[in-house]
Amino acid sequence: MTETTAELLNSRIRSGYEHCTGCGVCMLTCPVWNQTRDIMLTVCGRARVLQNGGAPEDMRQSLAACVLCGACGSVCPAGVDTVALTTELRMSLADGTGRPEAQNRIQGKTPPVTTAQKLFFPGSAMRRDENIFRSAARLLEQDGYILFDDTEISAIAADMEAGVRPDQDRLTRFISSMRGVKHIIAADGFLHRHLRQWLPGARVAGLGETLLARPEVKKAIKSTDLYIIEPRGYHADHSRLVNLYDRMRLETGCRLNTSLQRAAIPTGAAGMRNRGPGRVDPAEQARWILHHRRPERVVVEDIDDMQVFKNIPGTEVIHIAQLVS
Amino acid sequence: MKGSDISAFAAAARVSSPAAIDHVAPDSLKGIPRRQTNPARWNGKGWNEFVTALRARNIEVCENRQTCGFYSSDSGGLAYGMPHGITLAGSAAQISAILKQAQLHRVPVTVKGGGLTTEGESVAFGGLLLDMRGMSRVISVDAQNMTVRAEAGVYWHTLAEVLRRDGLDYLSAPLNLTSSLGGTLAVGGIDINSPRLGCSADQAVSLQVVTPTGEIKECSETLNADLFERVLLGYGQFGVITEATMRVRKFTPVTMHYFYYGSLREAMEDLQMLVREDAADYCGILTIMDKAVNLLVAFDSDGRERAFFAGWRKRLRGHGELGFGLRMAWHYALRPWRVGEALYLLGRKQELEPAFNPAHFMEDGRIIDRAVVFGNQVWKFWGGRKMVIPDLATSADKFVEAIERGNAVCKKYFPRYTLYCVGIKLSGRRERYEMSCVPPDAAGFAYGCEFEPILGDTVYSREYLQAFKNEIYEIGVEMKTSYYRFGGMMKGYIRRAFGDELVEKHLAMKRLADPAMILNPDVIF
Ligand SMILES: Cc1cc2nc3c(=O)[nH]c(=O)nc-3n(C[C@H](O)[C@H](O)[C@H](O)COP(=O)(O)OP(=O)(O)OC[C@H]3O[C@@H](n4cnc5c(N)ncnc54)[C@H](O)[C@@H]3O)c2cc1C
Ligand code: SF4
Ligand code: SF4
Numbered sequence: 001m002t003e004t005t006a007e008l009l010n011s012r013i014r015s016g017y018e019h020c021t022g023c024g025v026c027m028l029t030c031p032v033w034n035q036t037r038d039i040m041l042t043v044c045g046r047a048r049v050l051q052n053g054g055a056p057e058d059m060r061q062s063l064a065a066c067v068l069c070g071a072c073g074s075v076c077p078a079g080v081d082t083v084a085l086t087t088e089l090r091m092s093l094a095d096g097t098g099r100p101e102a103q104n105r106i107q108g109k110t111p112p113v114t115t116a117q118k119l120f121f122p123g124s125a126m127r128r129d130e131n132i133f134r135s136a137a138r139l140l141e142q143d144g145y146i147l148f149d150d151t152e153i154s155a156i157a158a159d160m161e162a163g164v165r166p167d168q169d170r171l172t173r174f175i176s177s178m179r180g181v182k183h184i185i186a187a188d189g190f191l192h193r194h195l196r197q198w199l200p201g202a203r204v205a206g207l208g209e210t211l212l213a214r215p216e217v218k219k220a221i222k223s224t225d226l227y228i229i230e231p232r233g234y235h236a237d238h239s240r241l242v243n244l245y246d247r248m249r250l251e252t253g254c255r256l257n258t259s260l261q262r263a264a265i266p267t268g269a270a271g272m273r274n275r276g277p278g279r280v281d282p283a284e285q286a287r288w289i290l291h292h293r294r295p296e297r298v299v300v301e302d303i304d305d306m307q308v309f310k311n312i313p314g315t316e317v318i319h320i321a322q323l324v325s
Numbered sequence: 326m327k328g329s330d331i332s333a334f335a336a337a338a339r340v341s342s343p344a345a346i347d348h349v350a351p352d353s354l355k356g357i358p359r360r361q362t363n364p365a366r367w368n369g370k371g372w373n374e375f376v377t378a379l380r381a382r383n384i385e386v387c388e389n390r391q392t393c394g395f396y397s398s399d400s401g402g403l404a405y406g407m408p409h410g411i412t413l414a415g416s417a418a419q420i421s422a423i424l425k426q427a428q429l430h431r432v433p434v435t436v437k438g439g440g441l442t443t444e445g446e447s448v449a450f451g452g453l454l455l456d457m458r459g460m461s462r463v464i465s466v467d468a469q470n471m472t473v474r475a476e477a478g479v480y481w482h483t484l485a486e487v488l489r490r491d492g493l494d495y496l497s498a499p500l501n502l503t504s505s506l507g508g509t510l511a512v513g514g515i516d517i518n519s520p521r522l523g524c525s526a527d528q529a530v531s532l533q534v535v536t537p538t539g540e541i542k543e544c545s546e547t548l549n550a551d552l553f554e555r556v557l558l559g560y561g562q563f564g565v566i567t568e569a570t571m572r573v574r575k576f577t578p579v580t581m582h583y584f585y586y587g588s589l590r591e592a593m594e595d596l597q598m599l600v601r602e603d604a605a606d607y608c609g610i611l612t613i614m615d616k617a618v619n620l621l622v623a624f625d626s627d628g629r630e631r632a633f634f635a636g637w638r639k640r641l642r643g644h645g646e647l648g649f650g651l652r653m654a655w656h657y658a659l660r661p662w663r664v665g666e667a668l669y670l671l672g673r674k675q676e677l678e679p680a681f682n683p684a685h686f687m688e689d690g691r692i693i694d695r696a697v698v699f700g701n702q703v704w705k706f707w708g709g710r711k712m713v714i715p716d717l718a719t720s721a722d723k724f725v726e727a728i729e730r731g732n733a734v735c736k737k738y739f740p741r742y743t744l745y746c747v748g749i750k751l752s753g754r755r756e757r758y759e760m761s762c763v764p765p766d767a768a769g770f771a772y773g774c775e776f777e778p779i780l781g782d783t784v785y786s787r788e789y790l791q792a793f794k795n796e797i798y799e800i801g802v803e804m805k806t807s808y809y810r811f812g813g814m815m816k817g818y819i820r821r822a823f824g825d826e827l828v829e830k831h832l833a834m835k836r837l838a839d840p841a842m843i844l845n846p847d848v849i850f
Contacts (some may be wrong), residue, residue, distance in 0.1 A: 021712075022400070023704045024439065025501040028482050037478075051710075052394045059391075077704035107727055172346050236608060246685040260694050261488055261701070262685055292490035 015085035019078040020047035021233030026072030026082060029263040030064045031280045032286070041065040041279065043072045043082040046089065046262040054101040056092040061246040062088050067159060067271025068190060070235030071263040074242075083193065083236075089271040090163030114148070115180055123188035124158070124304045125273055129319075130244050132303060136187070136321035139211060145185055157191050174201065187303070189233025190270070196236075206233035209241065212248055212318050213282070220323040223253030226295035228309070230302040231264040238263075254299075257289045265289050282308040299323065331480035333592065349432040351379060367846070371430035372409050375453070378426045379412070384419055386410040387451065389479055396437065396454050402711040403787055404445025404814050406847075408435065413459035414478055417533055417541045417567040423455065424565070425539035427843040432496055434843055436561045438478060438508025439725075440499055443714050444813030446560065446848045447508070461566060463487040472530055473573050477507025484697065494576040496528045502700035507566040510557055513749075513762045515773055516696075517607040517621065520748035525571075526557040527752045537839035540808075541567075551756075555834070558761035560812050561845040562831075563838050577625040578609065578691035581682075584643030586618040587652060591642045591733060593725050593746065596620060600770055601721075602828055604637040605629070613673050614666070615732050617653070618643075623695070623777040669741070677706065685763040699769055707777055713790045715797035716775040718769040719806040726775045730800050738793040739778035746774040761830050764807040773809050806848035812848040819849060 009074045027033040028050055032041045039045045049059050056063065062095045066086045073082035111116050122141045126133050137147045153174055156166045175198050184195055208230055211217045220292045227238060227248075235246040236239050242262050266287065268280035284307045297316045298309045309317040332586055368607035375384050376666075388410045390554050398405050414420060416746065427434045440447045464474040468491055488494055497516035510532070513527025522528065531545035536555050542564075544553040554565040571740065586592035599608050599622065607623035620643050620674060624630040657667040664742030680702050686693050719727045728746060735742040749771045751763060763771050776797055791809065791814075793818035798818045801808055805822065812819065820828045832850050842850070 019543065021710050022402075023501075023708055023709045024480075025701065025704060028480065028502060037454070037461055039458070040395060045395055048395045049391050052391070054391050069643075077701055077702065077708060138815075143662065242685045250688075260482065260697050291487075 008220060011094050013083045016078070017080055017085050017089065019176045020044065020051065020076075020080050021078055022048055022301065023077060023274065024173040025261075026080075027075050029075055029259050029261055029265070031067060031069065031073035031266055031268045031285050034050045035280055035284060036065070043086060044082070046085065047080060052171075059089065063163070064092065064275075067268040067278065067280050068267065069231045069264075069266035069268065070189075071231060071266060071269075071272060073261075074235040074238035074263050076084055087160060087163075091160070091165045093163055094300075113145075114177060116146045116148075117180060117182040118143070118145045119148040119178075119184050120145040121148055121153065121184060121186040121188070123186065123191070123303075124154040125270070126187045129303055129306075132319045132321050135319075136207060136211070139214065139217075139321060139324070140185060143210075143214075145183070149241050150186075154188065157188060157194070160194070161190060161271075161274050171198070178202070183242060185203065186233070187230075188270075189302070190232045192233045193236040206230055206241075206301065208320055209233075209244060211323075212244075214324075216324050217320065218248065218252060220318075221252040221254050221299060222296070224296040225252075225254040226257065226266075226290070226298050227252075227254045227294060228257045228289070228300045228305050229297060229301070230270075231266040232270060234264045254295065255295065267305050267308045270302055273304055274296040283311060286312055326442040329400070337815030339569070347367065347445050356402070357642040364539050366845065367431075367433050368408065369451060371432050372452075374411060375426055375430040375432040379423060380798055382422050382426075384412060384415075384422060386412050393454075396440075396456070398440045399440045399447045400446055400712050401445065402709075403443070403713070403790060404448050406445065406450035407450045408449035408454035411454045411456060414455055414457045415459055416566075417535050417787060418536045420565050420567060421539040421541050423453065424535060424537055424844065425451065425541075428538055428839075431841045432803070432843060433846045435845055435847070436565050438505025438511075439480065439501075439503045440808065440820050441499070441508070441713050442512075442813060443502045443711060444810050446512075446845075447812035448847070449456045450841075452846075452849050455565070457505055458566075464568065464575070465571070466491055466493065468493065469646060471573050472570050474568060474570045474847045475506055476504065477510070477567055478708055479506050480504070481506065481509070482697070482700070485529055485694075486582075487571060489576060493573045493574050493802065495525075496522045496572055496574055498696065499525075499527050500699040500703055502704075504696065506569055509557055510566055511561050512811065513558060515747055515809070517609040517699075517747060520608055520750055521603060523750040524753055526757065527755075528572045529557060530570040530572060532556060532570075534564040534566055536564045554756040555838070558763070559757070561846050562835050562849055563844075565844070577690060579625060579686050579695050580621045580627075580630055580691050581610055581695075583646070584620045584622065584641055585646065585649035586620060586643045587616050587649075587656070588642075589615045589618050589744070590725060590729065592618040592620050594643050595643060595727060596746060596748065597721060597772070598640065599637065599726065600750075600772075602637070604633055606849065608748070612743065613670055613677075613683075614741070615736070615744075616656075617649075617670050677702070680705065687777045707779070710779065711785075711790070712777075713780070713794060714775045714777045714810070715794040716773060716809045717797065717801050717804075718762045718764055718767075718771055718773045718809050719804070719808050720764050721772060722766075722817070723764075723804050723806055725805055726770040726773075727800055730804075731774060731776050733775050734793065734796045734800070735778065736791075738796075739780075739784075741779040741781070743777045743779065745777065746772065748772050760827055762807050762809045762811050764805075765823070771807075775809070800829045816849055 027042050027046055030042050046059050046062050069084045122133055140234055178199055181202045184202050184204045192204050259265055267282040267285040269282040285289055298307050299318055301320050306317055309315050357757050363757045379386055392411055393408050397407050434455055435449035437447040437454050438457045460476035466473050479791045480503055482502040484495055498521050501515055509525045510529055533541050542549050596610055599605050605622045606625045606629055609621050612618045688794040716726050798815055
């Protein structure tokens, strides 16, 4: 058995693709489907190719198209772990599907062993926006969160997203350094599912969810706002968060970027951060989110979504961390 | 085969025992003749010339084996056929060019929307498969005239997403999220509001159709009315629907009530009473077992709900949850050897109840997006890689008898199954109803029932499942009813149920409209 086959076998066990019925419910929330109408580029297509005995190589284009937003997984009636399926298949390709220059380009610092119990991982995108980064860190400090140098784990995440299997030693070093951690706030939703798997003792939450727990932040959200949930973290813990955000909607009167299935409609911008442009045009997604809606303001959780909405004329955009600064 | 024989056959055929009987042996379907439905299949002739002609017109044909393999079955998962190539629908002009070339080269073209058929009606046994989902745009919403114009490949769910931004909703659609507008207009489209609003096909205002010879025509009740009547409920025989204008309504959250019955007959009679008297906005029957029958009643407005409770509730013989629970407890207390059955009922109820009332879809006791909730749960609890859902569509008079007979067939073959029954309001006498899922003797209302075994993890042979379906379809032949699943693997029953004269009449119309018989050749004729 080649290594690739062994890995694929592993992914089959984990994703449950064999239970896929082909119902197509996942496509309804998929930005790739929304923009291409090509079923072979969706997780429904990938699962069927595998069921028919196909190999990852047969779906290279399809694997590259996915922005790993996770919307499909949160609605799948058969419980297929669609994100696991796609990431594992990407890693099973000999060279991943990310552009070569995107792979392994950041080698973060080996994290020091931390004794803190509450950590904030701002992620590479947020670090680039000094103002928002500082606002978020300041708010979280008030709740006892320590800002953590997460460049190493961000680099590992970027690699994984691009289809590079993480180096076991690097990963082990990271996990050992986190032993005492009880709470992690990670701005990059892609990390949530992995952090939960690697650090089962820690409670992992998104930045939006955490800030919304502060009364003054929630109060600052207006009924005329359109609130853009960060989709990757939301879908990674959908059954819990769907109720949390629904309550927030009812309390504030704002609108959400959710579909009728209560999946968060993604712009897909985060999926391009490490891999460059693909089949999903974030601007088109944003236009669909705004279709027949006239919000006075768009509030975003994900820094990658800020620019997408700012590019749409006449739209005022603010990050959740700026609401009370 | 006697009842007891077939039960033994049923037990043996569940492949839990590898020493089970041989399902493909010539005598394995005793009393159920095998049918060769299409002895003269197209053999691939003309394909290369056809594809070359299409490519010369910039029409893409994908011949990749993985892609073709993806399209090799439908939701039933029992009929398999490999198309030679796939084209994603792009425009009426493109489809027109395809059909003109198909006539010239005599290459079959099978049209697929959501592909939610279960008898292989949307499976291409060779030739070109035209995936209509490439045409999925919602073109315009006319809130003044309460209509929407959309391309025919759009999923009902996508249509609902767009309409909702204007506070609107479609009228009726199948409860599965991923059927397409065009595919549904071609077969019917039954919702739990169909007792009031009829089927989706009757809610079409006008259509754009590409005829089998490639003409692009607009049609409605007043323009090209013949074509309109042929294409609605036409199973894709008389043209490809490329756009449709549909009636819409204001979106409303819904209040639901469930009444429980120990008798299937009583539940069916009560359902018919509610349908006849227009007592509810939505109603239907869903069984857990034939002694645990659920009559669902729902309302768009407080007024209608109040009127129901003032006038009709007391006439229903069903119980509320508590009353029924006590009766069942008493029933099983007297029959302790049936504890397994009682536990199944309890378990199923505990699974289904929260799934059908999820907190994030409820507001002020009303369910928002009932179609999403129901559609998802249908897949979750009844979906699978193989789906066996034979059905019967009957007139009011034959409903109870047909369903009781179908229920007895289910019981012979499967330990657990669900019946789903609804009424369908007919809109007068329409040509489109002839030789369709609407039974010939139905007036005012028709009734439909799906018989759906819960296959679970048990592996049944294809022959076993087919034998079950055939027995249900035989009831239709004997009682002269119709079927909702109409064609594909069960097309042999169409001739038997409707008679040669009617089938020959439609075949002659088909030959006239489609001289080379290339459009959806494996569905009906
Ligand atoms: C889980 C499940 C639940 C279901 N629930 C319901 C329900 O509640 N109510 C109900 O009514 N049905 C129900 N059905 C049946 C199914 O919804 C219908 O068969 C469906 O509406 C067909 O739509 P489709 O887009 O899937 O069509 P397809 O399966 O793709 O096609 C159906 C037929 O129409 C033809 N066709 C497709 N598109 C076009 C077009 N544009 N122009 C002309 N012909 C076309 C095809 O060739 C085929 O013969 C269910 C099926 C499943 C599997
Ligand atoms: S929703 Fe799930 S079961 Fe349905 S097609 Fe998608 S992955 Fe498969
Ligand atoms: S993760 Fe997102 S982009 Fe990828 S298949 Fe699922 S819905 Fe589509």
